[in-house]
């Protein structure tokens with residue numbers, strides 16, 4: 001009996017020792033140099049809960065502010081089960097953005113994109129995916145293929161909203177985006193399949209940033225199931241079209257053209273994953289930003305008035321008032337683009353440079369270890385030396401600047417370097433045209449509408465605008481009321 005007792009004591013002691021060792025290792029990770037200061041938090045969960053606390057969308061989170069004060073602009077932590085370096089140092093962010101190409105995605109997100117995703121594979125596949133994308137979404141593609149559709153859809157949904165007396169901005173922007181991309185990608189889709197595809201999106205928004213455990217009942221599990229369903233739907237539609245010889249959308253034509261003409265063959269699975277990535281990234285970013293911009297405009301009457309003037313003038317100059325927008329019209333929406341640039345500057349309170357360095361990187365006295373996730377925040381957007389009164393929303397600060405530029409050393413809402421967002425111009429086009437059609441009405445947003453960041457932008461009280469047919473601005477004679 002005494003022997004058994006001794007054995008148990010030994011086993012328990014060994015387990016406790018192992019556990020202590022593991023906790024020690026967790027809190028003091030190995031590094032071939034000096035790790036940036038910081039805390040790894042609790043084992044596995046790290047500091048995720050503090051990190052994910054909701055905060056004002058145009059302020060960095062308390063998590064970030066406190067740690068920057070305590071440790072300086074570079075610190076370590078653990079989030080979503082992984083080891084993370086957070087940087088508020090703009091020069092370092094730019095250097096890492098340019099010299100590293102492995103995306104810094106959490107496991108739950110990688111799972112969503114798929115392991116064979118061209119954007120996540122080797123350098124060559126990634127380069128190929130980007131080249132292809134620029135054929136689809138570069139300025140030529142936008143001019144020739146996209147502008148007309150977004151214009152048509154935005155007009156249609158705005159009129160529908162006006163008839164109903166209200167419009168859910170995020171949902172409407174999402175519908176426009178999905179309908180536009182679906183048509184370009186797949187051509188006409190069976191109604192049932194399109195409806196089912198739209199239904200699958202419902203599982204994504206709340207589940208993006210999660211722990212990477214795929215356990216039934218959890219958000220990650222639901223997302224993974226939704227992903228499977230969506231991939232199946234897309235594949236079935238593609239195969240049906242191939243079989244029946246039915247027309248594909250232009251995007252697929254380009255992809256298949258590439259597959260036939262190019263050296264590198266893309267499998268149907270790869271093509272579908274590639275398309276799926278677009279749907280996912282585009283839908284999770286742009287509609288939320290459109291809704292945030294609309295909220296900001298609603299709080300700035302002078303901005304709203306100037307927008308109305310700009311868009312009434314564009315409509316007023318047309319002989320046929322309901323004629324579609326042209327590329328020249330789009331380019332002439334200067335103030336709207338200033339509003340968009342300023343909104344992106346002030347609301348980008350999330351990291352925009354996400355990388356996993358393949359080699360250790362020296363940063364002053366510190367070492368950023370290979371394999372850790374690097375999260376670079378666009379702190380430069382709030383640097384008073386670069387932007388006067390950085391926390392004030394002032395679109396006029398962009399007067400005379402290059403409004404077409406999606407990245408500069410002081411402006412990185414779309415990231416930088418080899419992973420710079422490939423959908424930036426598309427997103428800007430959609431946001432501009434949305435604002436154009438909205439500005440043709442007198443509209444308002446309820447005062448209780450708030451924009452909160454919980455990594456993603458969220459709207460706890462919804463994001464409806466009140467809009468009606470009676471308040472449509474018919475020509476430029478109404479501008480400036």
Ligand code: HEM
Pocket residue numbers: 097103119130137277278281282283285286289351352353354355413414415416417418419420421422423424426427
């Ligand atoms: C306002 C809306 C958007 C914002 C703020 C945004 C922001 C970003 C950021 C910060 C990155 C990472 C860049 C880096 O790590 O250096 C990125 C990458 C990416 N974005 Fe966007 N994005 C937006 C809209 C879109 C749209 C509409 C699409 C697709 C149509 C898209 C497709 C992508 C893709 C595919 C990547 C990965 C690029 C690569 O790895 O080479 N994005 N985006």
